[in-house]
Amino acid sequence: MNGLQIHKAGIASSVQDSGRVGTLSLGIPPSGAMDRPALMSGQHQLGHRHDEAAIEMAYADFAATLTEAHDVVVTGAPVQLRINQQACRSEGVHHIKAGQTLEVKATHEGIYSYLHLSGGIMTTPQLDSRSTSPREGIGGLDGGFLKDGDIVPLGAPDKSVCASDPQLTIKNPTTVLELRFVAGFQFDDFADEAIRSLLAEEFTVTAKANRMGVMLNGERLHSGIAALYSEATCYGAIQVPPDGNPIILLNDRQTVGGYPKPGAVISSDCLRLAQSRPGQRVRFAACSPEEADRIGWLERHYLETRLRDRH
Amino acid sequence: MDFELGPAGEAAMRLVFTGPPQPALTRALLKIETQANQRFGSTLTDSVIGYTTLTLFFSASALERDRTEAWLREQAEVIALTDDSDPEHSAADVVLPVLYHPSVAPDLEWLADDRSLSIDNVIALHSDATYFAYATGFAPGFCYLGTLPAALRTPRLDTPRAKVPAGAVAIADAQTAVYPCESPGGWRLIGACPEPLFNLGITPPARLSVGATVRFEPINEADFRALGGVIA
Structure with a gap:
């Protein structure tokens, strides 16, 4: 079988594409790549016409052997790449021969890196996506994170179509990352003091961060809101549990929740947050829905420009 | 409104x-x-x-x-809330078989003791009511059902269980539900339903959806096993 034999999977590697659409009402989160531009960059460089999946690696520490020859690209958080024990530059498309071994190791920046292989990953899609939702046991390889010894099935590469690197790697600021958010949900019901702290104080990314969400630490936010009826969450929702440490909900979030939320961080800043290591300083900034629309439009336009055919 | x-x-x-x-x-x-x-x-x-x-x-x-x-x-x-039919006193859309027995329900005896009820009383109270599906979420196929008879209302566990088995019939506050798949959970467990609540192989995958009315039907251990139920 044409496959990727995994020797070392690392702490949280999984098959991800752009995620699921329309499954929230089933209680299934969208999942999908935490860093969408990184996913698109790899698809672009390998000339993938469809939404091929990649292997997402958190703090990459990954080693695998290819049973057949494939072109390979690694995108997202910068890595050290070795092919058959030979260090090579990590950017660009690499041709790997059958039987060669690939090692991917995280550097000091970012969290999520993506391994893309020509021919694509051929796990069976569920609900129209190959993305893994580990908590629900859906998608990917047997619904879970990849393990040492797993073999990921790959498609036969068609003729090699490679494009240049569209340079979409997220560079987070060394100082403070701004999280722009659209106020909503229980914003008006939050205690004034909590809103003042949310808008004025600096927070820090904690180690309690994964595909479900990122917990921040800083001035405790006491919403003063007692019980809530469970309602839909959304990407970027700022969830404030009773301990007062806000959690920004991301791709594998629960689809409903009963904790108060003063708003939701816009998607382009969620990507940056997802790629932030513990200790990253962040600050919230309110942004109107119209401003969020404008930023979204500009970001999409930028991506389209970067990903215009340059084969 | x-x-x-x-x-x-x-x-x-x-x-x-x-x-x-x-x-x-x-x-x-x-x-x-x-x-x-x-x-x-x-x-x-x-x-x-x-x-x-x-x-x-x-x-x-x-x-x-x-x-x-x-x-x-x-x-x-x-929109007017014109619909005044009372789902709690009408025929249920879905009837779920439940084995109410301490072998599959670790909180059943505790609940009966705590309320000074017999286990049979608890079973009768839970299974006589017709419930309404208010919301879905938490896990695929999980459905929040209300309203639990006042005599059975109980707070969540202080420390959620790390593993609640699929099919566990649970109560918390004024709600009841069936855990569709194994997951952590803080609700009190009073029974087990042998029928799957969520299966991606069928359409729709979830047995319960918002707006449905649901009743629980007590079954014995032989029926539970015959319907595919497993007693650990």
Whole structure:
């Protein structure tokens, strides 16, 4: 079988594409790549016409052997790449021969890196996506994170179509990352003091961060809101549990929740947050829905420009 | 009925009725959801009903904020809670078989003791009622059912169990539910349902959906096993 034999999977590697659409009402989160531009960059460089999946690696520490020859690209958080024990530059498309071994190791920046292989990953899609939702046991390889010894099935590469690197790697600021958010949900019901702290104080990314969400630490936010009826969450929702440490909900979030939320961080800043290591300083900034629309439009336009055919 | 409208992040709109949850309110939300599907077509990618909320999710760049808000406001203003049929006293849409026995229900004896009821009383109270499905979520196929008879209402465990088996019939506050798959959980477990609640191989995958009425039917251990139930 044409496959990727995994020797070392690392702490949280999984098959991800752009995620699921329309499954929230089933209680299934969208999942999908935490860093969408990184996913698109790899698809672009390998000339993938469809939404091929990649292997997402958190703090990459990954080693695998290819049973057949494939072109390979690694995108997202910068890595050290070795092919058959030979260090090579990590950017660009690499041709790997059958039987060669690939090692991917995280550097000091970012969290999520993506391994893309020509021919694509051929796990069976569920609900129209190959993305893994580990908590629900859906998608990917047997619904879970990849393990040492797993073999990921790959498609036969068609003729090699490679494009240049569209340079979409997220560079987070060394100082403070701004999280722009659209106020909503229980914003008006939050205690004034909590809103003042949310808008004025600096927070820090904690180690309690994964595909479900990122917990921040800083001035405790006491919403003063007692019980809530469970309602839909959304990407970027700022969830404030009773301990007062806000959690920004991301791709594998629960689809409903009963904790108060003063708003939701816009998607382009969620990507940056997802790629932030513990200790990253962040600050919230309110942004109107119209401003969020404008930023979204500009970001999409930028991506389209970067990903215009340059084969 | 009073309502509020607002954004749920950059790509969703949220409608909340400010009254307490009730079946007529849920049915109003379902009605608006159906109309929204007709009105917005494929640009509306998803919708989620909570106890008192409807959240409409749009594909990126497809949300026309002002028009959508105006349309939702119009719907919310004209909708009347005319439906006064009482689901708790009508025939159930779904009947779920349940084995109520301490071998599959670690909190059943505790609950009976705590309320000075016999186990048979607890079973009768839980299975005589007809429940209404107010919301889904937490896990695929998980459905929040109400309203639990007052005599059975109980707070969640202080420390959730790391593993609740699939099929566990549970109660918390005024709600009851069946865990569709193994997961952590803080609700009290009083029975086990041998029938699957969620299966991606069938359409629709979830046995219960918002607006459904549900009743629990006590079964014995032989029936439980015959229906595929497993006693650990």
